[in-house]
Amino acid sequence: MNDYSHKRGAGDKYGSAEKKGRDLQGDGFHHQARKRFGQNFLHDQNIIQRIVRAIHPTDADHMVEIGPGQGALTRHLLATCGRLDAVELDRDLATYLEQTLGIDPRFSLHQGDVLKFDFSTLSDTPGSLRIVGNLPYNISTPCMFHLLNFSKFIKDMTFMLQLEVVQRLAALPGDEHYGRLGIMMQYHCEVEHLFDVPATAFVPQPKVCSAIVRLTPHKNPPVKVQDVRCLQDVVRVAFTQRRKTLKNSLRTLISEAELSKLPIDLGLRPENLTLAEYAMISDTIYQPDR
Numbered sequence: 001m002n003d004y005s006h007k008r009g010a011g012d013k014y015g016s017a018e019k020k021g022r023d024l025q026g027d028g029f030h031h032q033a034r035k036r037f038g039q040n041f042l043h044d045q046n047i048i049q050r051i052v053r054a055i056h057p058t059d060a061d062h063m064v065e066i067g068p069g070q071g072a073l074t075r076h077l078l079a080t081c082g083r084l085d086a087v088e089l090d091r092d093l094a095t096y097l098e099q100t101l102g103i104d105p106r107f108s109l110h111q112g113d114v115l116k117f118d119f120s121t122l123s124d125t126p127g128s129l130r131i132v133g134n135l136p137y138n139i140s141t142p143c144m145f146h147l148l149n150f151s152k153f154i155k156d157m158t159f160m161l162q163l164e165v166v167q168r169l170a171a172l173p174g175d176e177h178y179g180r181l182g183i184m185m186q187y188h189c190e191v192e193h194l195f196d197v198p199a200t201a202f203v204p205q206p207k208v209c210s211a212i213v214r215l216t217p218h219k220n221p222p223v224k225v226q227d228v229r230c231l232q233d234v235v236r237v238a239f240t241q242r243r244k245t246l247k248n249s250l251r252t253l254i255s256e257a258e259l260s261k262l263p264i265d266l267g268l269r270p271e272n273l274t275l276a277e278y279a280m281i282s283d284t285i286y287q288p289d290r
């Protein structure tokens with residue numbers, strides 16, 4: 001037995017079950033938002049237009065939308081881009097989108113989990129994919145890191161995320177939001193916090209504010225390490241004890257003697273170190289044969 005909570009309008013073209021959920025697109029499709037899929041649908045037309053303007057899709061662009069939902073952004077992107085692939089987990093929404101947009105040969109719907117999606121199947125041209133998504137908040141961080149595996153093929157990524165996550169992604173040393181997420185994302189991408197979005201822009205309304213962020217994979221990384229996993233370890237260990245000074249918080253990874261050879265103030269706290277300084281520590285510790 002399936003447990004779909006989606007109910008469609010009586011007598012309309014999408015089914016004959018009882019009406020539940022608002023008809024957001026005005027086409028008779030009623031959909032009860034599913035919490036476990038992080039469904040908060042955009043319905044504020046001003047915000048939708050602002051996001052589309054920020055992305056500015058052209059007919060040369062190959063867009064990929066994650067979680068198109070009921071197509072609030074999809075329709076606008078498709079109006080001007082060259083091709084659009086969409087990855088949607090919810091089978092009912094996938095069917096609805098296929099029925100309403102599938103007639104356009106530039107549109108392809110992939111029903112499934114974005115965390116398992118192989119983006120390299122969409123393009124073999126470096127820097128060609130433009131990723132977009134009002135991401136389900138429960139998987140936003142793993143989703144961004146999954147995408148980084150395909151960064152070679154990605155031109156840019158524009159996401160709606162919880163405001164706090166965007167603040168963490170964009171934070172610089174000394175900011176209260178500075179930490180692992182920002183350091184690791186800034187290693188891979190330029191991060192731009194574009195604008196904030198109030199909870200009233202969604203149905204149903206989330207409990208928190210949201211924001212739009214643009215992530216652009218570095219063509220020429222400003223900082224390069226020998227091994228990214230080693231950098232990850234250094235940053236993780238440092239921020240486990242973010243109130244301690246560096247020499248204490250990194251004690252398990254590197255001796256004070258070794259640390260003191262680097263041009264870094266050992267009295268600093270993890271929240272004050274730049275990405276370049278973390279990279280220096282990482283390369284000092286890294287042993288390729290271990």
Ligand code: SAM
Nearest residue numbers: 037040041042067068069089090113114134136
């Ligand atoms: N883009 C639509 C909008 O702005 O109105 C919907 C955004 S809603 C916040 C997130 C969307 O992601 C939903 O359509 C949900 O079904 C879909 N989704 C949730 N988990 C997913 C996953 N693992 N893979 C792909 N899509 C997923």
